[in-house]
Amino acid sequence: MIYMRDKRAIVLKNPKLQKIRNNLRDLLLKAVSVKWNALFDDMNRLRFDSNGIRRTIDDFSEEEVKYFRRLQKEQAKLKDIQRRSILMCISCGVSDRDMVYNKSYDGWYCTECYDMHREHAKFLFQTIGKTKPYGHEDTTMHELLETFVDYEVSHEIELKLVREGILIYLLRFRYPKDDYATLEEIQKVLDRNQKAVRHVLKSLNKEKLVELEDTPNSLKVWLTQHRGTIEAERTLRTIRSDSFDHTFPTDLEDFKLLIGHRSDMIEYENPDLYEQLANSLKSKKVPKEEIKRKIEEHKKHFENILEGGLK
Ligand SMILES: [Zn+2]
Incomplete structure (x- = not known):
């Protein structure tokens, strides 16, 4: 259930072994805390004079300050080692559960926290799609959550859009003139990052839908x-709205319009989004009929935006 690349799960099914493991973890945690307390006592000997009066760091001699800093550093190191070890979950701190290692984050998570982070990551990346974090805090959170899912999972919607875009672009603008496109060119017209474009090109190549030639430049x-061609034509048919004739898109501007609207559509059409809306209304005790009506209203609203934009 939990196995992924770069993720290692240590799972014990046998209750006897679980008990032995937990006892061992407790023992090691106790050893860490004994050491930590010893450091704390050493520091306290500096913090108070022989009469029990508190000293500040200004009262310390140069040697004492050096020693105090060294003790502080050792304490911090000890805490960090403990925090990142398999002894306890880096997120909730429990020590009696199976643990999963997250390599990108260099930490062990209990199975419960791990599953929770993973579910949350899937929910976030697959509903918001392009997942544009806003601000520093958001970016950090996204980066952390991305480490709980594979690249394909965290960029599912983006990869789908890139795939459609590449096929249609090649069909409409680089075929059948026996002409090739370059990676940079595709990246530019799709306005997506190189990693996503490369990833999709490789998988299209595996499916024998495109040919690739790696030149020095x-x-x-x-x-x-x-x-x-068959796949590209099929893709174009499924995403082209009824309001266009078979020649659409004829120029790059049309093309950009088409993929832009496609991207909006996929993000707003996502059923998870409506499920989320329904759940939040349910929790506010909104009657069933009312929920249904509200969701229909939202869908209509987005359809109008899309149609209005394309006409
Ligand atoms: Zn946990």
Whole structure:
């Protein structure tokens, strides 16, 4: 259930072994705390004089300050080692559960915290899609959550959009003129990061939908004669709205309009978003009929935006 690349789960099913493991963890945690307390006592000997009167750091001699800092550093190191060890969950601090290692974060999580973070990450990345974090705090949180899911999971919606964009672009603007596109060019017209574009190109190549040629200056891309064209035409049919004739998109501006609206549509159409809305209304004790009406209203609203924009 929990196995992923770079993630190691240590799971014990046997209750006897679990007990032995927990006892061992307790023992090690106690050893850490004995050491920590000893350091604390040493520090207290500096903090108070022989009459029990508190001294501030200004009262310390130069040697004492040095020693005090060294003790502080050792304490911090000890805490960090303990925090990052398998002895306890880095998130909630429990020590009697199975643990999962998160390599990118260099820490052990109990299975409960791990699953919770993972579910939250999936929810976040798959509903918001492009996942643009706002501000520093948001960015840090996203980076942490990304480490709980594979790249494909955390960028599912973005990768889907990039895939559609590449196929349609090659079909409309680089085929059948026997012309190739480059990685940089695709990246620019789609306005997506290189990692996502590269990732999709590789998988399209595996499916034999595109051919790739790695030259010193660039990565060249062609749509393959049969499989590639058929798939690209199918993709275009599914995403082109009824209000366009078969020639759309004819120029780059049309193309950008199409993929821009496609991206809005996927993000707003996402069923999870409506489920979330329904749940929040349910928790506010809104009657069933009213919830249904509200959701229909939202869907209509987005349809209007999309149609209005495309006309
Ligand atoms: Zn935990």
